[in-house]
Amino acid sequence: MVRFENVGLRYGMGPEVLRDVTFGIPPHSFQFLTGPSGAGKTTLLRLMFLSLRPTRGLINMFGRDAAKLAPDETASMRRRIGIVFQDFRLLDHLTTYENVALPLRVQEREEAGYRAEVQELLQWVGLGERMHVLPPVLSGGEKQRAAIARALISRPEILLADEPTGNVDPGLARRLMRLFLELHKSGTSVLIATHDIALMDQFDARRLVIHQGRLTVYD
């Protein structure tokens, strides 16, 4: 599904922030990406999300060389990936419903065809009562769930979540984790970037540990 081969990345003329990163994400898998702050977790996610190009090495996404994707192909590829940003990145002038429906709207689908689907997902993540509310009114946990719902609405094959439990209390963090596990059981590959060791210890899952730009995989 995703394959990194000897990937290295540096910003400008600076030192390499990622070095010889080699790993793969198989279909229907669940894994954590962890490491200390500043180790390169977000950078690695951005590479997987095709918003950065590696300085060297090969990234293969869904059987395609990421370096050879045309802009429209990149957009198509991103539709197969769901991402939850650490800072949510909801659009403040759109309601929760509109934010969650956005990935389907950019696919230029008719709203009548997805309205019920979006409402159902909002109910599922516990935001059924908040679908007409603008993000600034939402609590941190609600924003997090809205961001997750937006990542899930287009049924991605892989979900990337950057510190999804970083801004929520432990109870909500556990509920969100259960949500990710449910998603994994339904066939989506899930990668969660976190530095919360206690959270990871609650689940028996594959771990990708990044330290000083190098990645080690613990199956």
Place this chain on the structure above:
Amino acid sequence: MIEATSPQQPDTPLRALRLRLRRADAHPDEHPRSGRSIVPRASVTANALVAVVAIMTFLAGITIGSVAAVRTVAADWTSDIARETTIEIKPGDGLDVPAALSRAVALARQTPGIADARALDERETADLLEPWLGSGLDVSNLPVPRLVVVTLGPDAGRQTIADLRASLANEVPSASLDDHRQWTERLSSTARTVVVIGLAILALVGAATVLCVVFATRAAVDAARGIVEVLHFIGARDTFIAREFQHHFLTIGFKGGAIGGGAAMALFFLGSTLPGWLAAGDPADTLIGAMRLDPRGYGGILGVAVLVALVTAITSRVTVFRTLRGIS
């Protein structure tokens, strides 16, 4: 509407209260819609740009209206002048002027394409000379040229003038024909110059509009950079994002175009009707009377307004594509 359920059960009074407040916020009767513009209105200086587009359209409308008015007036004058021509009989040694006048009139009337010919009598000739020679002039005692006014028929052409000129050369050698070509050429030349100047002003206004829209679009895309990034990340193609911006700017263009074009049309309309309201006599006698515009002139202003709106939309689309390439 699907009945809402929350994973958070109201197991405490405080939580139950929060849940009730959330339900109050939820507007359950309202049908959810996602038709709202993805480009937030507040992120672009929309009102300022509407004003700029309106001013540009107004200037372009005034220019094209003025050009149309000048062309109409010039065409009217040229037509008036071209409908008449003059035969001048110069007095010479032993020339029988009345006989020459009669012969010239007869020749003119015989020429195909000429509707009428009439010799100015002595009184009319004296009236013409009055500004220079004073009143009470006896033209019969002075060697002044005499004129025959020839009115051309609707089928008159270049050949009519040539035939008349040839006949006069043969039979009344002292006559010369003035076909007013000098004046019509000057008028045509003036009208052409006005048109060229108008087109140059239109080009400048167009360039200024394009530049304003380019800067405004860049500013709008920069202001909405975070939104553009999110749209990219959720799989939006550049064409979709550009369309969102283009729709926004087309609306601005049409608003500005309607205001500016409407103002220009109103000005011309007032210019043509105000003299009548003020009882200033014939509008053509006043300075603003020259601002009368025919339907084609109004059509031109309308066309300019639509053109400005389209230029605004197309410019913003091109600029958004360029800016998106920079972002991605």
